[in-house]
Every structure is written in structure tokens, then in C-alpha cells.
Amino acid sequence: MGHRDEMMAATSACKEGTKIAMDNGKYVRYTPEQVEALERLYHECPKPSSMRRQQLIRECPILSNIEPKQIKVWFQNRRCREKQRKEASRLQAVNRKLTAMNKLLMEENDRLQKQVSHLVYENSYFRQQTQ
Incomplete structure (x- = not known):
């Protein structure tokens, strides 16, 4: 999957409110x-x-088992x-x-009617009277 495909998949998943399945078919649970x-x-x-994400994985032991793509x-x-x-x-x-605004307009409409x-x-x- 190319960078553009990943971005589109993430955007699509975001719009649909779903999680993205990783390449191995499993959902990532944190x-x-x-x-x-x-x-x-x-x-x-x-x-x-990308470099900062790699650094985060190295520096934060709790994230060490998570793939950079994830x-x-x-x-x-x-x-x-x-x-x-x-x-x-x-x-x-x-x-x-x-x-x-609608409430005010309805009140004004009522008053005018x-x-x-x-x-x-x-x-x-x-x-x-004039007749």
C-alpha cells in the first residue's frame, strides 16, 4: 500500500468511524x-x-511493540x-x-400577524362606519 493509499484509507476510516485493519488482518488494540x-x-x-515516530518508539518502552505504520x-x-x-x-x-434567531423571528411573526x-x-x- 503506497503513502497515498494509506492516507486515503485513514481518511476513509476516519469518516466512517471505523478502525483500520493492519496488513495481517488484525485490528490494533492499544x-x-x-x-x-x-x-x-x-x-x-x-x-x-517519520523520523520522530521512530524516535518515539525507541525512547518510549511502552510503544516499542507497536509498528511505525500503526x-x-x-x-x-x-x-x-x-x-x-x-x-x-x-x-x-x-x-x-x-x-x-428562529425563536425571535417566530415571535416577531406572531406579533405581526x-x-x-x-x-x-x-x-x-x-x-x-362610513357606509
Whole structure:
């Protein structure tokens, strides 16, 4: 699988919310300690280079049994999750604003409809008075 294929697979998996199967067909499961270490590293550098990933594996014993490709995919998925969270948060904020605007517009519409009804009633009354 080439670099472009890996990126597309990771992006596709991210969009579908699935995990990527490694070449041997097994899903990668990380221990809570490994996830904690990876999260800590992610906050230091969300997009480590290939050399930096190799260095992480050498320097962090808890990650030593994880393939560099698996680390790369973990970081891709983590960046994707963060992007999805930010987008969801942005959309929730937009939704709250639109809901508030909708409420105001419905209240104004109600007020204007009552005003129209009142004016129609007055118009009818004045027409009767002038006949």
C-alpha cells in the first residue's frame, strides 16, 4: 500500500468511524497506558515526522511493540477525531444561534400577524362606519 493509499484509507476510516485493519488482518488494540503515552506525545506534536515516530518508539518502552505504520495511523486517526470534534462544536454553536434567531423571528411573526388581524378588524369597523 503506497503513502497515498494509506492516507486515503485513514481518511476513509476516519469518516466512517471505523478502525483500520493492519496488513495481517488484525485490528490494533492499544493498552490504556499506550493511549496515554500517545495522547501525551500528540499534545507535544500532533503531526510527527517519520523520523520522530521512530524516535518515539525507541525512547518510549511502552510503544516499542507497536509498528511505525500503526503509530502513523494512530496519529492520523487522532487528528481526524480532533477535527471532527471541532466541527461538531462549531456546528452546535451555529445551531444554537440559528435556534435563537428562529425563536425571535417566530415571535416577531406572531406579533405581526396579530397586528394584521387588528388592522383588518379596524379597517372593517371603519368601512361600516362610513357606509
